[in-house]
Amino acid sequence: MMFVPLTTDILVWLLFAAIAAYFVYVLRQPHLLMPWRRVTQSAYGMSALVVLAAFIVVGLLDSLHYRPVLERKAGQDAAYSTEVLSVFDVVATGLRARRERTYSAPFATRAYARETIEISGPGGKPRQAREFPRLSWGGAHLKDEAERDNDIFVRAAQGLMLGLLAWCALAAAVTLLHARLANRTAREAWRAIWRTETRTPWHAILFTAGALLAFAGLAFALCTHYHILGTDKVGRDVFYLALKSIRTGLVIGTLTTLVLLPFAVTLGIMAGYFRGWIDDAIQYIYTTISSIPGVLLIAAAVLLMQVYIDRHPEIFPTAAERADLRLLFLCVILGLTSWTGLARLLRGEALKLRELEFVQAAQAFGVRDARIISRHILPNVMHIVLITLVMDFSGLVLAEAVLSYVGVGVDPSMISFGTMINAARLEMSREPIVWWALAAAFVFMFVLVLAANLFADAVRDAFDPRVRAGYAPRLANAKA
């Protein structure tokens, strides 16, 4: 096995470590902890976080790549496959390996299209017929196809039981944890949770986790013997594709913000703090960049990237690394075109802050500008940065789909929501209609983006001082 750390893998894990470090730091800072406490008290915010966490686990597992060893002969060096797999692929080996020849509907036992196959006719003579052939994996264990519904029902019941068991374990753990923290007996804790008397909305968390576990149990029990979301044109399991798309969406949503952050923060604060010609210059830069239509600028840059890749095929040993570089480049381009909005917000905030007494006092004491910015301005604009970052995430996931549709998104060989939708466009005009790939992309994307949007709302409500100070109290109440 050869470990292949793709560039985006490294960045994703670094980002994950940075976020973890941030939360360790926050735990020791009461004033930073307070708004996060408020986030944990929002029922819909925590439900969204549970869903997001499930997506993130899949995405992180899918971000550890390696190249498997090909069969080794004695006395030879190990040869590595050109196929790059991830840890997630190992977990889902079954899903990946069970390929059909072409389309098949969810839970189908027969293919979508007729093929010429040999069947034994009367008298034992083989004859040829146009038939819907049995799938090589989907429902292949059934001797009689009439048993299918029964089999699905039994397996679904088993899966649900499994999910229920897992949920019970989780609920017990949560109850005991709450009992411990609140100094109650387990029975009281259980009652408090379901009467929604706990400060952290454990009922909402358990409810969402229950729905997720039920789905996971069902999927786990059924996907080993059926294609629960059908197969695509080349026979890949759509459920597997949808799970693989999660990583692409997460990478675009997070790494892009990583790129835009340094530009937006340094330039935005500098413009507001120094004013004068620095302000003019920075304003000029961001007005110019934001006046170029975003999609076109991205398209132009990606076209150029494409030319570069075409001319230098030798620097990419595997297709996955080439696709990965293109993904990274897309993040960089998206970041470079979208830092202007945050910079403008930060400039306005810095303009206000520099007139406040504590900044002027620091200036009177002769504190250097760099130190004033890092010690006095930056901590006071961090809530804006944080709110913008979480709010931007869902928009970026949606943007990926549109860009991939236009043909300037991720590499066509990379599995993503955009490429799934793109392929589905032709499938919609088939007869009978191939709806499952599109439906799967829709549901997975909708759940991911909705969870991100709800979580972003919770973060904004907790961090926005205007909401907190009762500036818009009705807004806060209506939201709750």
Add this chain to the structure above:
Amino acid sequence: MIAYIVRRALYAIPILIGVNLITFALFFVVNTPDDMARIQLGVRRVTAEAVEKWKAEHGYDKPMLFNDRVEGLDQFTNTIFYEKSVRLFVFDFGNADDGRSIRHEISTRMWPSLALQLPVFLVGIAVNITFALLMAFFRATYLDFWGVVLCVAMMSISGLFYIIGGQYLFSKIWNVVPISGYAGGPDAFKFLALPVAVGVVSGIGSGARWYRTIFLEEMGKDYVRTARAKGLAETAVMFRHVLKNGMIPILTGAVVVIPTLFMGALIAESFFGIPGLGSYTIDAIQAQDFAVVRSMVFLGSVLYIVGLLLTDISYTMVDPRVQLE
């Protein structure tokens, strides 16, 4: 006032120069004309003569910035920078790779784009304001709560799904409107009805939610309390005071997109087969026609800057407190 407008318009010039330089750098320095020729001719089997011939045909066989083979002013004008980039300022876009005049294409294709975008814009604002006002009127009730939930859910659906779903329902299942295509004159209505509806619906989520916050912010202000205190009915407060004052940020925020309506909608036009500028741009991107993409980048920037200018002007017109500095 006129002096203010002129001064604002002059600010646009350095920005346009910046846009021009960025596009020049992107399209000619990072990526040389040789690369473009190779893409158009096929990357692998291509001879040096074929590349030279392609460059000569498309006018890329000149030096980048400075031509030392000719005399006088031609040293600067007989270059790629002048021919391809500076000429954009007078809207001389040159020819597309298929030899057609880009300028002519743009002038014919902007009308279908506008025919789609203008109704989407106007109906969209009206619909969003209606929903937002309704939610603000029933604020802090279940109607408001579920309205916001619905808005967030609608925001979470990719625009592609609205288009695909709309086409599937109305064109394939119910056969109400043709699935795609376009015709001029009164026939345009049946082709545009669905794209306009899809455009409006896909914008409701974010639009109505945003306007709702504007109205709620407005309703927290003192003049609203005064209006209530003097005994005005809640409907009168909403329509006569809140709506009117809320319209200031809504309209000034909307003005910036008016010029860019000409640019059309990239995705919708290509799905519905409307021969506008949006589908023109997408086709150019997919055919890797750099001349067209470059022209559209420049045109889009010009229109956006006009939009910014209009926004500034509308601020001063709507709100007399804004000073003309």
